Amino acid sequence: MPMAAVIDGPAAAAPAACRIARVEIFSDMQAAEPIWRSLETSAHLFTPYQRFDLQAAWQIHIGASEGVRPLIVVAYDAANEPLLLLPLGLRQQRGMAVACYLGGKHITFNMPLWRRDFAAGAGKAEMDALLRGIQRHVTRVDVLALARQPQSWLGMANPLALLPSQAATNGCPVLRMTPGAAPGDRVSASMRKRLKTKERKYDSVTGYRYLQARSEADITRILDAFFAIKPLRMAEQNLPNVFAEPGVEAFIRDTCAAPRDGGHVIDLHALVCDEEVIAMFAGIADAGRFSMMFNTYTMSENAKYSPGLILMRTIIDTYAEHGVTSLDLGIGGDDYKRMFCKDDEPIFDSFLPLTGRGRLGALGLSSLAHAKRMVKQSPALTQMAQKLRGALQR
The missing domain is CATH 3.40.630 (Aminopeptidase)
Incomplete structure (x- = not known):
């Protein structure tokens, strides 16, 4: 049941053992x-x-x-x-x-x-x-x-x-990662095999690659694609475009461009080719944890081969190799999150x-x-x- 507390009367003196002075x-x-x-x-x-x-x-x-x-x-x-x-x-x-x-x-x-x-x-x-x-x-x-x-x-x-x-x-699905563990302990061998088969479909796509945005040009390219594609994806789900609300785009662009510890305040990861951004995830990293914030994927034929899942597997492996011990895809129990995140926060x-x-x-x-x-x-x-x-x- 919901619980609430109330502080009544004048502020009393803190207990002697209390460290808040x-x-x-x-x-x-x-x-x-x-x-x-x-x-x-x-x-x-x-x-x-x-x-x-x-x-x-x-x-x-x-x-x-x-x-x-x-x-x-x-x-x-x-x-x-x-x-x-x-x-x-x-x-x-x-x-x-x-x-x-x-x-x-x-x-x-x-x-x-x-x-x-x-x-x-x-x-x-x-x-x-x-x-x-x-x-x-x-x-x-x-x-x-x-x-x-x-x-x-x-x-x-x-x-x-x-x-x-x-x-x-909502709770938050989370993936716990043991340092030094085999890749199959993070993403199962069967899923890796399925995603590898799908990823081979991109072998003929010119310039296909994984990209973590480092340069201003890469950041701009990925965000331009996001702000063009995301409204279309949200409309498909009958969802309001929260990214069109006042100040939101400026907030995202500023924080994705602001440098921090070799990365940015918000980091951008993408699968790209010469023609387009195929899929992207934006998240925020710290010692031991990576948290997803927002994502989208292309409206083109390149969407057929689960690029979001391929990118997620790549991000998991990338951060695991850098010592990150937990990763989440945001609050909510969407099916794709459960494919990777078996525990709950x-x-x-x-x-x-x-x-x-x-x-x-x-x-x-x-x-x-x-x-x-x-x-x-x-x-x-x-x-x-x-x-x-x-x-x-x-």
């Missing part, structure tokens, strides 16, 4: 940038979706136009060293001030940036102290709506899972009212998310929802 709120991302970047190291636990460059680009191109105001929460220890950074944005929703993770629907996973030693031993009292600190320092936030949070990341538990929560609308949501006014709002948000999950888990209800969505799109 104070909480600071930044309403300007540039002011928080030095602290934020200092937490993007191997001594900290975070998903690549919460890197400053990605989040700042989203706020510039999308968040600001949607009326989102940054609400960056930093908790410090007694030595004034940051323990965590929680990247939130404040928006008005049905008459309430709701704080959500920055990035909206364009971000797959949401989590604070944690100092590892703090995250390893953080308890419920410290999470409660974090909430009290937010309540104390913000004039008004009615509800914290913290969606799509992984219960753990790279083998370490997410301390926010200690707060009241509910299972997210538990994902949870928390709807936490901070004011009396926020009680009803948190309950409503929690109930709505719970209802969506019930629909997703029922094939009959899912089919009904798809038909309704298709009718509304006509």
Whole structure:
């Protein structure tokens, strides 16, 4: 059942054992940038979706136009060293001030940036102290709506899972990869054989090859193809073209071109030939993990031989050879994801009212998310929802 917590009364003093000494709120991302970047190291636990460059680009191109105001929460220890950074944005929703993770629907996973030693031993009292600190320092936030949070990341538990929560609308299929394992342990020998047979069909296609975009020209070519093809593919499924919404294309182009550690903030992978981009995947990489964000494939005859699956196998092998130990294709149980990803990443949501006014709002948000999950888990209800969505799109 949906769960929600409420903080009543004045902010109380944190327990003596609590390592959170104070909480600071930044309403300007540039002011928080030095602290934020200092937490993007191997001594900290975070998903690549919460890197400053990605989040700042989203706020510039999308968040600001949607009326989102940054609400960056930093908790410090007694030595004034940051323990965590929680990247939130404040928006008005049905008459309430709701704080959500920055990035909206364009971000797959949401989590604070944690100092590892703090995250390893953080308890419920410290999470409660974090909430009290937010309540104390913000004039008004009615509800914290913290969606799509992984219960753990790279083998370490997410301390926010200690707060009241509910299972997210969708889980996330994930592929676990053991360093040094044989390729058949990642993608089965039978599937490899089938995909190799399909890939031979491209032997006669001039210039056929796998490409990870490094140059500006390659990035532009792949994204131009994506923005031309994706609307057609989404129309086939009676889906709205979310990539045509204001600011989205600029956000994607900026982050795909922004350099980071030998790659880019968002990396592009493709199967190409001299004539066209046959298939592409865009994803975000970090030490130990690669996460898919968006993809498409050609409308031409070259689509007949499962280029998306061939590209996925190639990406898996590429990252495994570079020491990545887990890979996901995004939240949701699509059939093609299950072909590669046999495990599941538990994902949870928390709807936490901070004011009396926020009680009803948190309950409503929690109930709505719970209802969506019930629909997703029922094939009959899912089919009904798809038909309704298709009718509304006509």
